[in-house]
Amino acid sequence: MKGENASMVGELLQLDTWLAKHTITGPVAVITGKNGDMDTIGSAIALASSHPNLMACGLHIGRTAQRYMVRHQAPFRLLKDNKTAWPKQLAAIVVVDAAAPDQTGLALPHVPKCIIDHHATDGWNITEDDLHLKWDVRSTTEVVTRYLQHHAPSSLTPQVCEFLLAGLITDTGRFRHADAGSFSTAALLLEHSGIDYQRFIQDMEDAPTSPSDRGAVLRGLQRAETTEAGPWTILRTSAGTLEGRVATLLNGLGADAVVVSRTRNGETRLTVRAPRSSVRAGLHMGHIMNEVAQSVGGEGGGHDGAAGWSGDAHPVAAETAFIDAVARTSRKQVDQ
Numbered sequence: 001m002k003g004e005n006a007s008m009v010g011e012l013l014q015l016d017t018w019l020a021k022h023t024i025t026g027p028v029a030v031i032t033g034k035n036g037d038m039d040t041i042g043s044a045i046a047l048a049s050s051h052p053n054l055m056a057c058g059l060h061i062g063r064t065a066q067r068y069m070v071r072h073q074a075p076f077r078l079l080k081d082n083k084t085a086w087p088k089q090l091a092a093i094v095v096v097d098a099a100a101p102d103q104t105g106l107a108l109p110h111v112p113k114c115i116i117d118h119h120a121t122d123g124w125n126i127t128e129d130d131l132h133l134k135w136d137v138r139s140t141t142e143v144v145t146r147y148l149q150h151h152a153p154s155s156l157t158p159q160v161c162e163f164l165l166a167g168l169i170t171d172t173g174r175f176r177h178a179d180a181g182s183f184s185t186a187a188l189l190l191e192h193s194g195i196d197y198q199r200f201i202q203d204m205e206d207a208p209t210s211p212s213d214r215g216a217v218l219r220g221l222q223r224a225e226t227t228e229a230g231p232w233t234i235l236r237t238s239a240g241t242l243e244g245r246v247a248t249l250l251n252g253l254g255a256d257a258v259v260v261s262r263t264r265n266g267e268t269r270l271t272v273r274a275p276r277s278s279v280r281a282g283l284h285m286g287h288i289m290n291e292v293a294q295s296v297g298g299e300g301g302g303h304d305g306a307a308g309w310s311g312d313a314h315p316v317a318a319e320t321a322f323i324d325a326v327a328r329t330s331r332k333q334v335d336q
Helices: 006-023 038-048 062-073 140-151 158-171 178-193 196-205 212-220 243-250 275-279 284-297 315-327
Strands: 028-032 056-057 091-097 112-118 133-135 226-230 232-238 257-264 267-273 299-302 306-311
Touching: 006 112, 006 133, 006 257, 006 315, 028 038, 028 196, 038 062, 038 091, 038 140, 038 158, 062 112, 062 158, 112 140, 140 158, 140 178, 158 178, 158 196, 212 232, 212 243, 212 299, 232 243, 243 257, 243 267, 257 315, 267 284, 267 315, 284 299, 284 306, 284 315, 306 315
Parallel strands: 028 056, 028 091, 091 112, 112 133, 232 257
Antiparallel strands: 226 232, 257 267, 267 306, 299 306
């Protein structure tokens, strides 16, 4: 596959050996990131399909992922944060698409763990019993696709391919943040499954929204204001729901970065986006969100063009930390 090297092939073999060692002794939980986005859910469902002793589970299922879960009746166990009672016979855990333990939202059990991730930041403590696959790819579903291709090809059913493709499409922002490996993975999934891509992407984009959701998005767009942050221009607003959609829509309006805040039940969330031109000029949203977490607490991280932060800081304090971090970032001259 495009972009695959000997080191990656070797790590996939290590993953297969590690999974075989632990699934033979008991159940292994495949744990998702607490945001429940399509990449983490798709990765967990797909990986869990490769062995009967693997079970996908997590704290939350996002809207897009929920549609695919219902459509395919995919097995997934919803957990209750720190109240989760892990089975005594649990042999190990696999965590997919989470850059640190707190991004699962769970009190993780003290068993061997495998981390499969692609984020720039990393907060895991790895011991000799653990395995860590951290690849420079655009989505975790790319790693899982390559594992299944090499070691469990019969698991690449049309349904599993849909989960993987949806995770890849959403995490690359409809391929706006893709690279050659992303397109190669998409081509493999399409060829293997027979999915009609035009129909598939149309179905994703035609996700139903309620009148109240549409109103929330419109209000978020109407509230947008421009802020100068050193050499950068930021569009900022707030939204009560669907803040990712608001951020994506604003990201096409010419600003260097977009930040959308949301406050609910005492928790503040920032969702940020940056166009490719800003990334090439030096902005990395994942690193910026990590700086926000260091400044006001909470947890943050993500990709170069799309990231997030959550915590109990006041939204003004969190936004200010984001703006300050952007302002401190030097702007590189980039050839057009």
